[in-house]
Amino acid sequence: MGQCRQCLPGALAIAGMAVVFLPVLPGLLPLAQGLELAVWRGLLADAQTLVALRVTVISSVVSTLLALLLALLLTMALYPGPRWPALQRRLPALLAMPHAAFAIGAFFLLAPSGWLARWLAPLAGWDVPPDWQTVRDPYGLSLGLLLAVKEAIFLLWMLAAVLQEGALQRQMTLARSLGYGRWQVWWLCLLPQVLPRLGWPLLAVLAYGVSVVDVALILGPGSPPSLAVLAWRWLADPELALQARGAAASWLLLLVFLLLCGCGLLLWRLLRAAWRQPHGRRWAGASWQPRWLAWPLLGFCYLLALALLLWSLAGPWFFPAALPQSWTLAGWQQLDTAPLFTSLGLGLASAGIGLALVLLWLECGPPALSRWLYLPLILPALPLAAGQYHALLMAGLAGSGFGVVWSHLLWVVPYMLLTLYKPYLEFDTRMITLARSLGLSHWQRCWRIKWPLLLRPILAALAIGFAVSIAQYLPTLFAGGGRFATVTTEAVALSSGGNRRVLAVQAMLQLVLPMLMFALATLLGQWAGRHRQGWR
Amino acid sequence: MLELHNAALRLGDAPLFSDLSFAVAAGEVLTLMGPSGCGKSSLLAWLLGALPPAFSATGELWLGGQRVDGLPIEARQIGILFQDDLLFPHLSVLQNLLLAMPPGPAAQRRERAGQLLAEVGLAGLAERDPATLSGGQRARAGLLRALLAEPRALLLDEPFSKLDMALRGPYRQFVFAQLAARGIPAVLVTHDPGDVPPGGRVLQLADYQESAHV
Numbered sequence: 112m113g114q115c116r117q118c119l120p121g122a123l124a125i126a127g128m129a130v131v132f133l134p135v136l137p138g139l140l141p142l143a144q145g146l147e148l149a150v151w152r153g154l155l156a157d158a159q160t161l162v163a164l165r166v167t168v169i170s171s172v173v174s175t176l177l178a179l180l181l182a183l184l185l186t187m188a189l190y191p192g193p194r195w196p197a198l199q200r201r202l203p204a205l206l207a208m209p210h211a212a213f214a215i216g217a218f219f220l221l222a223p224s225g226w227l228a229r230w231l232a233p234l235a236g237w238d239v240p241p242d243w244q245t246v247r248d249p250y251g252l253s254l255g256l257l258l259a260v261k262e263a264i265f266l267l268w269m270l271a272a273v274l275q276e277g278a279l280q281r282q283m284t285l286a287r288s289l290g291y292g293r294w295q296v297w298w299l300c301l302l303p304q305v306l307p308r309l310g311w312p313l314l315a316v317l318a319y320g321v322s323v324v325d326v327a328l329i330l331g332p333g334s335p336p337s338l339a340v341l342a343w344r345w346l347a348d349p350e351l352a353l354q355a356r357g358a359a360a361s362w363l364l365l366l367v368f369l370l371l372c373g374c375g376l377l378l379w380r381l382l383r384a385a386w387r388q389p390h391g392r393r394w395a396g397a398s399w400q401p402r403w404l405a406w407p408l409l410g411f412c413y414l415l416a417l418a419l420l421l422w423s424l425a426g427p428w429f430f431p432a433a434l435p436q437s438w439t440l441a442g443w444q445q446l447d448t449a450p451l452f453t454s455l456g457l458g459l460a461s462a463g464i465g466l467a468l469v470l471l472w473l474e475c476g477p478p479a480l481s482r483w484l485y486l487p488l489i490l491p492a493l494p495l496a497a498g499q500y501h502a503l504l505m506a507g508l509a510g511s512g513f514g515v516v517w518s519h520l521l522w523v524v525p526y527m528l529l530t531l532y533k534p535y536l537e538f539d540t541r542m543i544t545l546a547r548s549l550g551l552s553h554w555q556r557c558w559r560i561k562w563p564l565l566l567r568p569i570l571a572a573l574a575i576g577f578a579v580s581i582a583q584y585l586p587t588l589f590a591g592g593g594r595f596a597t598v599t600t601e602a603v604a605l606s607s608g609g610n611r612r613v614l615a616v617q618a619m620l621q622l623v624l625p626m627l628m629f630a631l632a633t634l635l636g637q638w639a640g641r642h643r644q645g646w647r
Numbered sequence: 648m649l650e651l652h653n654a655a656l657r658l659g660d661a662p663l664f665s666d667l668s669f670a671v672a673a674g675e676v677l678t679l680m681g682p683s684g685c686g687k688s689s690l691l692a693w694l695l696g697a698l699p700p701a702f703s704a705t706g707e708l709w710l711g712g713q714r715v716d717g718l719p720i721e722a723r724q725i726g727i728l729f730q731d732d733l734l735f736p737h738l739s740v741l742q743n744l745l746l747a748m749p750p751g752p753a754a755q756r757r758e759r760a761g762q763l764l765a766e767v768g769l770a771g772l773a774e775r776d777p778a779t780l781s782g783g784q785r786a787r788a789g790l791l792r793a794l795l796a797e798p799r800a801l802l803l804d805e806p807f808s809k810l811d812m813a814l815r816g817p818y819r820q821f822v823f824a825q826l827a828a829r830g831i832p833a834v835l836v837t838h839d840p841g842d843v844p845p846g847g848r849v850l851q852l853a854d855y856q857e858s859a860h861v
Contacts, residue, residue: 193700281733284697287720288727289747289796299746303737386737389746391756393721 124476127468128484131520135495138502142494145358153352154359159335166251166331167338167367171320173255174262175375178316179309181259181408182266187297188404191280198405199271205264205412207574207625209582211602214329215618216415217257218606219422221245224430226418232431240430246330254331258323260411262316269312272533273305290393293400303386306379314372314489321368322491325584325599329606338364339493343585346497361494368491416622422615442612451620454581454597457512458624461519462527462576468520469527469572473535474557481532485525492585495521500589510592518590519580526579527572534568564646566639570632578625598624648672649800649832654706656686656693663689664852667706671800671832676823678835678843681852687836690852691802694834695727696720710799726798728806728822732789734777740764740788741773747795763791767821783814790822794829801826803835807842819844 144150154160189195220226224240231237246253273279279301286296327337335341342364345357422428423442425435472481487495499518503509508517538561546556562569584599602617640646648670655665663686671677679687693704697720708716715723734743744760764773767787777785786806793801806822807815823844826833835842843849 278731278733281729281731282735284695284720285727285729285733286735286746287697288695288723288725288798289792290721290724292719292721300735300737304735387742388753389738389742390753391745391748391750393750 120471120475121477124468124471124474125480127471128476128480128524131468131517131524132484132487134502134506135498135521137505138498138500139494141501142358142361142497144355145360145362147355147359150355150359154356154363157356159341160338160360160363162249163335163338163341164363164367166249166254166336167321167364168371170251170255170258170327170331170337171317171367172371173252174258174320175313175317175371177256177259178262178266179313181263182270183302185263185267185404185408186270186274187294188401190274191283192400192402194402194405195274198267198409201409202264202268202271203629204626205409206268207578207629208261208412208416209578209599209621209625210261210323211325211329211582211584211599211606212419212618212622213261213412213415214257214326215602215606215614216419216622217260218246218329219418219611219615220411220415221253221257226414226421226433229431229433232433238431247332249332251327251331251337254327254337255320257330258320258326260408262319263408264412265316266309266312269309270305273308279304292394295394299386299389303383306382311485311489313375317371317375318368318489318491321371322364322493324493325603328603338367339491342493347588358497361491361497364491364493419615419618419622422611423619425612425615439612442616446616446620450596450598450601450617451624453595454599454620454624457515457519457587457595457597458577458580458628460512460516461523461580462573464516465520465523465527465576466569466573468524469531470557470562470569472528473531481528484528487521488525488529492522496585496589499586503590509590510594512595514590515587515595518586519583521586522583523576523579527576530572530575531565531568534565538565567636570636574625574628574632577628581621581624648709648711649834650707650709651694652707652709654690654693654704654708656689656702656704658686658689658702667852669850671834673830673832674827676803676826676833676835676844676847678837678847678849679852680837680840680849685852687852688804691727691804691834691836694800695725695802696723724797724799725802726793726796726800727802727804728789728793730805730809732777732785734785734789734792736776736778738777739774740769740777740780743777743788743792744795747792749797760795763795764788767791782810783818786810786814786818787821790825794825794831798831801831801833803833803837805837806835807837808839815841 185198186195189198218225222228222240223243223245225245228237228240228245235241244253246257282300283293283296286300287293291299322339323337324339324343327340331337331340336344338360342357342360345353345360348354348357421435424438424440426437426439426441428435472484496518499521500509503511503514503518508514542560542564543556546560551559581597582599583597584603587595587597587600598617598621602614602621605614605617608614650668650670652668654667656663667690669677679690681687689698689702692698693702693716694708696716696718698704706716707714710723710725715725734740735746738746741757741760741764744764745756748756748760750756761770761773764770767790769784769787769791772780772784772788777788780788790806803822807819810818819842835844837843
């Protein structure tokens with residue numbers, strides 16, 4: 112980074128990022144109408160608002176805290192040990208699973224008429240689905256619980272990066288030699304060091320939980336829905352007064368997010384005070400290590416993917432039966448392929464443009480500004496997507512393919528940067544010095560030495576950028592003006608209807624597209640290195 | 648008294664050494680030497696109870712008349728000093744020591760820790776962040792922490808190798824004096840013959856292996 116002496120590429124890198132990020136700011140101006148007192152009165156007078164607020168607070172707090180708890184519990188049980196690397200290898204595939212597909216699969220598994228209930232039916236003697244609210248409960252609990260499972264995978268992935276450092280493992284050994292069992296070592300020695308490093312990922316999880324719309328439509332309550340869904344509906348309403356109310360609700364969302372961040376910080380302060388005075392007591396019998404703990408999490412994810420596959424191939428399937436009465440390919444044969452190709456095109460375009468922007472930035476951009484590029488990941492997406500829409504309206508680009516790709520880039524770029532930043536930083540600079548001594552110019556060094564050597568992280572970044580684009584729901588709807596049907600918007604739209612087979616097919620497509628891209632990236636990386644043992 | 652009976656260590660299928668026995672008396676330091684890969688660090692890891700899963704070991708480890716090789720690390724009461732001091736970076740120097748000390752009345756523990764810090768020339772550094780200490784100060788605090796856990800034996804895994812030459816000699820003497828004063832048996836792994844305490848026994852692990860094969 113920063114090796115580029117010419118001004119032009121550096122300016123180009125900044126300009127590229129500015130085009131992605133800055134137009135959102137004037138786009139936020141129309142949301143200022145949501146700051147007027149009269150609008151707020153209307154918002155608070157609406158009977159739905161407070162209930163929706165309760166759903167949002169419950170689901171986002173449950174998802175964030177429980178995701179943290181799950182991820183930490185699994186890590187404490189498996190690290191250090193042989194099962195930890197095994198779990199790490201399974202994470203990317205689970206991470207690539209889009210939220211909407213995960214939610215639909217979870218719905219198929221857990222709904223009162225879902226697969227699990229069908230297994231239990233013979234034992235419980237059910238002839239009709241039980242009258243339980245296992246999903247879409249009015250408090251948003253099931254929404255929070257299932258988001259927690261999905262986000263726990265993300266946090267585990269983040270933890271894996273932190274725990275790669277050898278020092279932590281040696282500290283664990285040392286603390287155990289002082290007489291502490293592994294759980295107490297985690298509590299006293301590792302947690303205080305690991306938790307601060309999880310701060311940003313936790314903010315991202317919270318921001319996601321507060322502003323998620325697609326998963327809330329699938330697993331959240333219907334009337335009233337969560338605050339983000341409510342705000343989005345108001346913003347999309349043709350009536351101007353309701354649009355203003357939607358803008359006010361977006362601000363309320365941001366306020367809730369900031370307040371919850373504050374609570375999180377307070378909780379962390381309290382926790383830190385508890386570590387201040389080591390009392391020296393050793394807990395007896397604290398070396399219990401439930402190595403099987405990863406299986407419920409992994410099993411749940413595999414089962415819900417299986418449930419999607421099953422339903423996409425199911426003929427008639429009446430309630431208590433554990434398997435469909437007959438099988439059919441009709442769902443796949445009658446598939447409307449237009450959303451598939453739209454998704455593919457948007458994903459490839461966003462990932463390709465994103466990669467060019469990120470590589471240019473890493474090579475020539477000012478590293479000090481990099482941290483600002485992560486901002487979209489830790490802010491609620493709803494106001495940003497609305498801001499993008501207004502910016503596109505001003506530019507006359509709303510509803511264009513260009514506009515949709517541009518809107519995806521705001522999330523694609525930070526995730527790609529996150530993936531490539533570390534490999535780029537750790538690149539052996541002696542290679543570059545050597546290449547310079549051989550007389551290679553800056554771009555020759557990139558093309559012939561650096562980028563080929565970084566091929567694997569670059570391919571991984573492409574796959575991640577693609578997956579992020581595929582999963583976008585709000586930006587696609589806003590920027591596309593409802594004219595772009597992707598596998599994600601189709602899946603979410605179908606989730607409120609009755610045809611489970613068609614829904615399962617769309618969710619499967621949404622699941623399979625990013626998986627294929629990850630598989631392709633892995634295969635390409637292996638193929639490229641087939642004759643080079645030192646480069647794998 | 649630390650006793651090792653008929654120890655054998657394998658890496659996968661390859662034997663590193665076999666039929667190794669020794670006894671270390673209270674206050675004695677036994678030095679293990681040998682080329683890289685001879686298994687001396689792995690032996691230390693096994694004594695501690697932290698043998699990596701790629702290795703397998705047989706043999707008996709006795710501490711003060713009790714067999715401990717089946718116990719987990721935290722139940723063995725065997726301390727370790729690594730190359731790095733590994734003071735916990737989120738705790739102050741004093742908190743690092745308090746963590747190691749057995750439980751008791753808070754005021755008494757603090758007083759004792761402060762007293763020991765003063766004895767080893769670290770008076771006034773109790774509330775400091777370990778990262779702001781010099782290498783020699785950190786090394787002394789690290790040893791103090793290991794000793795405060797009241798171990799029945801101490802393992803030394805090249806603990807002097809990262810210190811610069813000027814600090815090495817005094818720190819070495821300091822460690823040996825503390826061990827002798829407390830009557831703790833110790834096993835030292837090192838590459839540097841200069842680390843061997845005066846008159847101390849040295850076990851050459853590679854030679855041992857060869858002689859065992861003859």
